[in-house]
Amino acid sequence: MARSLLSLLSKHIIKTGIFPLCMNKPQTNIFLASPASFLHRQEKGSCERKVQLGVSVGRKGQRDLAPLDFSLVFFRSLVTKADKKKNLEPEKNPQVIENLKKLERSLKGAKVEILSGDTITVKDVASQLKVSAKALALALRKFTGEPTVADSVVSSDAVELVLSDFGAKVSFIKQTSAETEKMGRTTPRYLQKYTPEVWASFPLRPPIVTVMGHVDHGKTTLLDALRNSNVASSERGGITQNIGAFSVSLSNGSMVTFLDTPGHEAFAAMRACGTQVTDIVVLVVAANDGVMPQTLEAVNHARNANVPIIVAINKVDISGCSPEKVMNDLYSYAGIQVEQIGGDVQCVLVSALKRQGLENLIDAILLQAELSDLRANTKDPGEAICIESKVSKGLGSVANCIVRWGSFHVQDFVASGRSWGRIRRMLDDRGKSISVAGPSTPFTLVGLKDLVDPGGLVCAMKDEAEAKSYAEKLDSDMYLKKLQQTALQVSLQRAAAKLKSQEASTPESADSPHSKKRLSFVIKADVRGSIDAVLECIHKMKSEETDVEVVHSGVGAVTDSDIFLAASSGASVLAFNCKVPSNVIQHAKHNGVSIRQYSIIYELLDDIQSLQEGKFEPSTVEKCIGTAQIKQVFYLDKKQGKRAKVAGCVVSNGMVAKDHKVRVYRSGDVIGEGKVDSLKFFKEDVLFVSSGKECGLMISGFEDFQQGDTLEVVEVVPVSSKEDKYLIT
Numbered sequence: 001m002a003r004s005l006l007s008l009l010s011k012h013i014i015k016t017g018i019f020p021l022c023m024n025k026p027q028t029n030i031f032l033a034s035p036a037s038f039l040h041r042q043e044k045g046s047c048e049r050k051v052q053l054g055v056s057v058g059r060k061g062q063r064d065l066a067p068l069d070f071s072l073v074f075f076r077s078l079v080t081k082a083d084k085k086k087n088l089e090p091e092k093n094p095q096v097i098e099n100l101k102k103l104e105r106s107l108k109g110a111k112v113e114i115l116s117g118d119t120i121t122v123k124d125v126a127s128q129l130k131v132s133a134k135a136l137a138l139a140l141r142k143f144t145g146e147p148t149v150a151d152s153v154v155s156s157d158a159v160e161l162v163l164s165d166f167g168a169k170v171s172f173i174k175q176t177s178a179e180t181e182k183m184g185r186t187t188p189r190y191l192q193k194y195t196p197e198v199w200a201s202f203p204l205r206p207p208i209v210t211v212m213g214h215v216d217h218g219k220t221t222l223l224d225a226l227r228n229s230n231v232a233s234s235e236r237g238g239i240t241q242n243i244g245a246f247s248v249s250l251s252n253g254s255m256v257t258f259l260d261t262p263g264h265e266a267f268a269a270m271r272a273c274g275t276q277v278t279d280i281v282v283l284v285v286a287a288n289d290g291v292m293p294q295t296l297e298a299v300n301h302a303r304n305a306n307v308p309i310i311v312a313i314n315k316v317d318i319s320g321c322s323p324e325k326v327m328n329d330l331y332s333y334a335g336i337q338v339e340q341i342g343g344d345v346q347c348v349l350v351s352a353l354k355r356q357g358l359e360n361l362i363d364a365i366l367l368q369a370e371l372s373d374l375r376a377n378t379k380d381p382g383e384a385i386c387i388e389s390k391v392s393k394g395l396g397s398v399a400n401c402i403v404r405w406g407s408f409h410v411q412d413f414v415a416s417g418r419s420w421g422r423i424r425r426m427l428d429d430r431g432k433s434i435s436v437a438g439p440s441t442p443f444t445l446v447g448l449k450d451l452v453d454p455g456g457l458v459c460a461m462k463d464e465a466e467a468k469s470y471a472e473k474l475d476s477d478m479y480l481k482k483l484q485q486t487a488l489q490v491s492l493q494r495a496a497a498k499l500k501s502q503e504a505s506t507p508e509s510a511d512s513p514h515s516k517k518r519l520s521f522v523i524k525a526d527v528r529g530s531i532d533a534v535l536e537c538i539h540k541m542k543s544e545e546t547d548v549e550v551v552h553s554g555v556g557a558v559t560d561s562d563i564f565l566a567a568s569s570g571a572s573v574l575a576f577n578c579k580v581p582s583n584v585i586q587h588a589k590h591n592g593v594s595i596r597q598y599s600i601i602y603e604l605l606d607d608i609q610s611l612q613e614g615k616f617e618p619s620t621v622e623k624c625i626g627t628a629q630i631k632q633v634f635y636l637d638k639k640q641g642k643r644a645k646v647a648g649c650v651v652s653n654g655m656v657a658k659d660h661k662v663r664v665y666r667s668g669d670v671i672g673e674g675k676v677d678s679l680k681f682f683k684e685d686v687l688f689v690s691s692g693k694e695c696g697l698m699i700s701g702f703e704d705f706q707q708g709d710t711l712e713v714v715e716v717v718p719v720s721s722k723e724d725k726y727l728i729t
């Protein structure tokens with residue numbers, strides 16, 4: 001029965017991703033205990049307790065196991081049945097009854113204010129009233145008729161009514177989210193609702209404008225024109241690959257903060273981050289090219305983020321182009337009805353190259369900003385959104401941010417996600433040091449201990465303790481979550497793979513020439529956003545024939561540990577816009593790890609595609625790494641009554657290494673070949689044995705060796721194709 005239950009459970013997990021923590025059959029609780037054992041117990045009604053739950057299925061020598069192999073470890077704290085009974089019937093618990101009486105006595109005539117967030121639990125109310133949570137839960141339960149326990153969320157009305165019954169006058173004070181989440185800051189101040197009067201008391205702030213649109217439609221050129229600089233011509237490959245932000249001071253004294261987001265399909269995550277911080281989206285559409293896929297994607301981002309759009313039809317200097325068609329297409333494909341065709345979306349015609357129509361665009365932005373009534377309290381502690389983060393030489397982890405609320409000062413303690421620190425330096429968009437960054441200011445923050453996720457909220461904290469505990473709290477929460485997710489994922493993958501292999505394990509399919517090719521990569525890039533972009537694309541590149549797997553990804557130069565990781569997992573290293581130090585190249589060569597280097601995203605993507613298609617499939621050469629003489633042959637008893645033939649050897653040259661190809665010579669002729677399957681030095685399993693030493697080895701695939709034969713151990717070394725231009729090792 002247990003076998004079929006587990007089988008069922010496994011299928012259920014694979015299908016739903018949900019792990020039922022405990023399965024109950026009449027009279028039977030099945031506890032899935034430590035990964036190494038599976039206990040099937042008949043419980044007689046008493047013993048539920050804290051157990052480590054896990055499944056270990058399909059292991060040898062164990063009873064009642066399902067034909068799957070996955071292990072999951074969960075902890076579950078369960079109360080005893082007796083406790084359960086008490087909890088369900090607290091009315092009968094003398095302690096609770098006494099507490100209830102105490103509650104009545106302590107609240108009689110009291111006038112109390114309860115601070116509450118968006119929701120409040122019985123426990124929170126009780127702790128503020130300094131009364132027993134159980135007793136309060138019972139009182140509420142009696143009143144509402146709902147099953148209420150200490151952790152239940154309660155309505156303020158119910159609490160007010162119940163306590164007024166006890167003669168207490170209670171009022172709820174709704175805290176601002178910023179106060180309630182002191183340690184968690186889940187709702188930033190800039191997203192809170194303020195009364196119109198309070199809002200009007202905050203100073204106006206510059207609009208944050210994100211310029212979005214399809215690749216090559218002229219976003220960067222437009223921004224150049226707006227800030228009078230010339231970035232586009234210096235971009236590698238002529239495309240924007242990083243998110244950039246800068247402030248423009250207009251002739252009328254107003255300021256606008258612009259964000260440039262890359263248009264290439266690969267940078268969707270970066271663009272999503274752009275809209276998250278933005279007040280207005282300027283949608284650039286080239287008049288000659290019209291509405292394109294990333295135009296629609298940008299519209300979706302803006303809509304999702306509820307951000308108003310201004311359409312800038314660019315390249316109107318090109319003869320024969322039709323801005324009217326763009327307007328109509330925007331309406332047909334994206335539902336954007338610009339003013340010119342009777343809608344309410346502002347639309348301006350510009351030529352970024354000829355710097356025409358720019359004033360109209362600025363006017364449109366300022367008008368939209370006015371309509372949006374953009375304000376922020378400069379006096380509050382700062383809150384910013386990180387738009388990019390990287391490790392910078394000499395500065396450590398730096399985060400490019402835009403202030404959304406309040407102000408940051410040098411020496412402020414800050415926290416973001418799991419990272420925290422003290423602001424050592426702040427640089428403005430031109431790289432100049434600044435001491436204060438107010439609302440809408442783009443700045444580089446130096447002083448965080450770790451990298452911050454793009455899109456993450458960076459908050460100024462009261463002091464070191466607050467910053468630290470904020471980060472630690474998140475760290476442990478996220479770590480646990482990640483751990484569980486990883487455990488689950490790994491288990492599911494293993495279980496699914498095993499199931500699949502069991503289903504498909506016919507003699508023909510075992511050696512099928514159509515088995516899936518696997519490409520594994522370690523990816524390093526200059527900034528986090530690039531990593532996200534590459535990962536997203538790679539994820540989409542899996543095909544029927546090829547599995548593409550990312551073993552590790554990270555920001556910064558390629559390091560020795562990346563090479564170790566790649567070597568141990570058979571992966572190649574992809575270095576995007578980051579350094580590969582010469583000692584690392586040597587290390588990679590030594591370990592036979594290939595490093596591929598790129599500076600433009602589409603080169604990387606095209607290259608991976610070529611790899612998928614097997615274009616650069618390296619040819620291989622065989623290199624002899626050592627020879628050994630067989631001095632003696634003996635047999636070992638294996639399980640199932642089989643005997644294994646072992647060659648007792650002396651290594652005469654180089655080394656003998658496990659898992660390497662081996663050729664067997666007799667009287668100068670090759671008589672067979674196989675793989676070094678098991679290698680022992682005395683009784684120890686070893687990976688290699690060097691010249692002059694004795695060893696025992698088994699050869700898989702060939703057993704006709706005998707005393708006096710010579711073994712040649714070879715390494716198969718890939719030789720790269722000449723046209724493989726991104727390969728540096």
Ligand SMILES: Nc1nc2c(ncn2[C@@H]2O[C@H](COP(=O)(O)OP(=O)(O)OP(=O)(O)O)[C@@H](O)[C@H]2O)c(=O)[nH]1
Nearest residue numbers: 215216217218219220221239240263315351352353
């Ligand atoms: N004729 C004409 N060409 C323009 C105009 N604006 C931009 N271009 C050209 O269009 C090409 C692409 O311009 P970019 O500004 O790099 O385009 P982008 O949208 O920023 O591209 P990504 O950074 O890759 O997303 C360049 O060759 C520009 O010179 C314009 O108003 N008229």
